[in-house]
Amino acid sequence: MRRKVVIAGGRSKARSLALSMLKQGYEVTLINLSHQDCMELAMIESLTVIEGDATKPYVLEDAGIEGFDVAIALNTKDEDNLVICELCKTLFRVKKTVSLVNDPKKQDFFLKRGVDHVICALEELAELIRQQASVEEIKRVSAPKTDALHIEEVTIPKNAWCIDKPICALGLPDDVIVACINRRHDTIIPNGSTQLKAKDRLVVLTTENEKSAIRILTEKNGYGE
Incomplete structure (x- = not known):
């Protein structure tokens, strides 16, 4: 049965x-x-x-x-x-x-x-980050597949529109999760109220279909601007 x-x-x-x-x-x-x-x-x-x-x-x-x-x-x-x-x-x-x-x-x-x-998902990803020496190693153990989860690294430029905005206000799709922020010598597990800063390195969990959506974080203008 x-x-x-x-x-x-x-x-x-x-x-x-x-x-x-x-x-x-x-x-x-x-x-x-x-x-x-x-x-x-x-x-x-x-x-x-x-x-x-x-x-x-x-x-x-x-x-x-x-x-x-x-x-x-x-x-x-x-x-x-x-x-x-x-x-x-x-x-x-x-x-x-x-x-x-x-x-x-x-x-x-x-x-x-x-x-x-x-x-x-965030806790499991944080543990994975602790176990790996770099984001590049994390990517190697996360074999990309269609519809599977992907781990991407995004660096926020100085002139990005999202600087000083909380994550909850960014308008990201449901399948894009900012799982970890590397800020200078600190590693932050963010929540919706966490504000992004210039030069932040974000570890983003996303799907194949939504990979392009994370590029908006590096641009001068956000959604609808």
């Missing part, structure tokens, strides 16, 4: 994960709030796509996830991921739950609330 997994949110990350799990023989259901994303995902053979908000019990019920083996929450909002995991486990008896968190400080809280596995 094929194992069943439901993936909530995640955009291109969900697509990559869904394709991988389909190849491994899983029966995959993907729930996404974006109509456009759902239209594109529906093109994937054998993938069940549900348009809706996975934090709503009736959406999960319509998706038919009762008794599934795994639920994976990949939304950008940590609180949404927690709600999804709790609903899946308590109301729909999903055996295991996995949640992405953007704030490393929330990992223990998620585990205490019953989430089986908690993944923090």
Whole structure:
């Protein structure tokens, strides 16, 4: 009997994960709030796509996830991921739950609330950086693939439009994450309020489709300017 997994949110990350799990023989259901994303995902053979908000019990019920083996929450909002995991486990008896968190400080809280596995991309990337001698070495161990994650280094020029602006105000796509900032002799794990400075060296986590979006950080004018 094929194992069943439901993936909530995640955009291109969900697509990559869904394709991988389909190849491994899983029966995959993907729930996404974006109509456009759902239209594109529906093109994937054998993938069940549900348009809706996975934090709503009736959406999960319509998706038919009762008794599934795994639920994976990949939304950008940590609180949404927690709600999804709790609903899946308590109301729909999903055996295991996995949640992405953007704030490393929330990992223990998620585990205490019953989430089986908690993944923090920023913390894992920070650990990878600590283990490697340079960004170039990190790139070598991160083999680029279509739709896979890429690690890029961006240096902020003196005349860049983004200087002194917080990361949350940059208008970057969801699939572009500023994971680490090297500033002089300091290494900073940023949050949304962290302001960029001239000569900052950014380690950026992105997908193949969004690699071009990070170039805007090095230009004189930002989005729509």
